[in-house]
Amino acid sequence: MVRVTMKDPKIWKTFVSSVTALIEEAAFTFSPDGVRMKAMDPSKISMVDFELSPDAFDEFKVKERVVAGVKLTEFERALSRMKSKDQLTLEVDTEKNRLNLIFKGASTRKLGIPLLSAEEEEFPEPKLNFAAKVTLQASVLKDGLKDAEMVAENVRLNADKNSFSILAESDRGTSELVLSKGDEGLVGLDVSEPATAIYSVRYLIDMVGGTSPSDQVTLKFSTDLPLEIDFGVANGRFRFLLAPRVET
């Protein structure tokens, strides 16, 4: 039986907040190398890749590879019962066919959710070279995306040597976020050639939905090519790929 205890249980709340809107079921692969989940959304517009190394855990009892599939809404509901100071242990009980979440605080509580028959999926992942790499505060990125959401369904990202911008426009109005080198909200800007592309606002907002305001998010993109979103967590990584929209 797989049994792991998290150093920082909050990672899982970030995970489900970022992923629940994109995919319905997730297959977590527990192996001596860590925990990994990789999936595409049904429309194949986006891919999510989540991994935690054994260092992310206080206790990591995984002797062999086990794939645990769960419905994400059920996982999220169970996680929502965790109190902020609880210790979180995950247990894959293949005999009873359950993923157990054990919360240890003023009392010890255990919630079990059914395991789905699931297999780890393999994806042919595109080899991408990105023209622009932008690192910014999660709160600033969210603000720019939520501004855009009021106005349009798609958002244009632009990056050049000196600035990064998020633009949206429709007959409902316009929105514009500009970050120039030196601005507080812009942590890093590394552009080999100017890049501009359009992406779905909804997907972007979902993907960064679980970040805390002070987290840093890295966007990598090239003109009219897929976007990669990264945000590191202690001893782990969230990565999303998102296909561009092409103007008609």
Add this chain to the structure above:
Amino acid sequence: MVRVTMKDPKIWKTFVSSVTALIEEAAFTFSPDGVRMKAMDPSKISMVDFELSPDAFDEFKVKERVVAGVKLTEFERALSRMKSKDQLTLEVDTEKNRLNLIFKGASTRKLGIPLLSAEEEEFPEPKLNFAAKVTLQASVLKDGLKDAEMVAENVRLNADKNSFSILAESDRGTSELVLSKGDEGLVGLDVSEPATAIYSVRYLIDMVGGTSPSDQVTLKFSTDLPLEIDFGVANGRFRFLLAPRVET
């Protein structure tokens, strides 16, 4: 005219939060001995008994027995208008046929709700000897019940000399809260013989709905017999009886 001013107005918010879901109308009996309300829910699954001694009041002008019936939703709506620092006076105005709630703070405000024609009910109360008596923090009990609510409609309570547990199970999943002697959340455990019984989660959650996280709640039960829930308030008492469910 009956006129009483509370020492701790919050008691009434606790009262309506705990009772509104169970019964529609409440008949409060004001007498020189204090205030009392006793009622059964329409399905006769539960009974509520609420009493406050005259010591719970700063001012207690009750010369004769008066029964004041009100619709609980109306009482709750009026109470919701009380500010946290307001002084609360209740006035039974039998001439105008109104229960007045007087809030004294930065201004003096008076809300009147219609009195219903009501009579104090008498109940033949079962004489119960309880095998188990468990006292625990309200917040811990609520957590265990809310975990269970995600999974099932009924919950099994178990108590033996050393531990108390709340269990629920369905094809949606499982939940389990275990408190052992010495655990922070378990204040007292007094078991003459092991007890196990099933009760409605919904009723239990409603009954403890008005408690504050640091309140202490006492559960008394025996195998397949009614449960008594008690929580003391300054100079008063809330008591609930809840019929068991029997597995089919």
Add this chain to the structure above:
Amino acid sequence: MVRVTMKDPKIWKTFVSSVTALIEEAAFTFSPDGVRMKAMDPSKISMVDFELSPDAFDEFKVKERVVAGVKLTEFERALSRMKSKDQLTLEVDTEKNRLNLIFKGASTRKLGIPLLSAEEEEFPEPKLNFAAKVTLQASVLKDGLKDAEMVAENVRLNADKNSFSILAESDRGTSELVLSKGDEGLVGLDVSEPATAIYSVRYLIDMVGGTSPSDQVTLKFSTDLPLEIDFGVANGRFRFLLAPRVET
């Protein structure tokens, strides 16, 4: 192009909160004398008059008179994107036919909403002499109105030399707020002859909706005549007129 930067951006949130429920479109007149908006609601029961002098602005670039009409719900949605520490600049771009809201904080964000073709309206305003002038804390007034709202659609205001009261009554119950000279919530009371009149609770609640609890609101009225509500803001003024209801 008109371009103004606010000293206190919060004024605009107060404005839209107070006015959105009353009127759909607002025509702001920007002139070297300041900014003004005056409108009647469609039913002609109420009038709103809002003005800010150039001193309310850190930067005030207005060379000629420009009228900027906007849909208030769109203005409110855009304002809702402003963070508490953002600096707010308004820009009337008559070429692109847009009102721009520029938020300057950790990043610079710009939201544009479409301009409507609008003209400043002129109103024949009634010349009113008020028998009673009452100044009170916004929070106390709101409490009295919200109490009344639970009970009835109309509210009676009474003022005499010594006290001010708000009364409501229906078969759902009664509500009463009384403020006497010396009460904390009553800041000023100046009554030349006793006044009593009935007004719509809904309108009154909407009008004071944007005030902060510590704001002071002045009510002026006479028996069965229109009510004027005033609340000063730094370098500006909100004024509402509300027609009385006459008992049938």
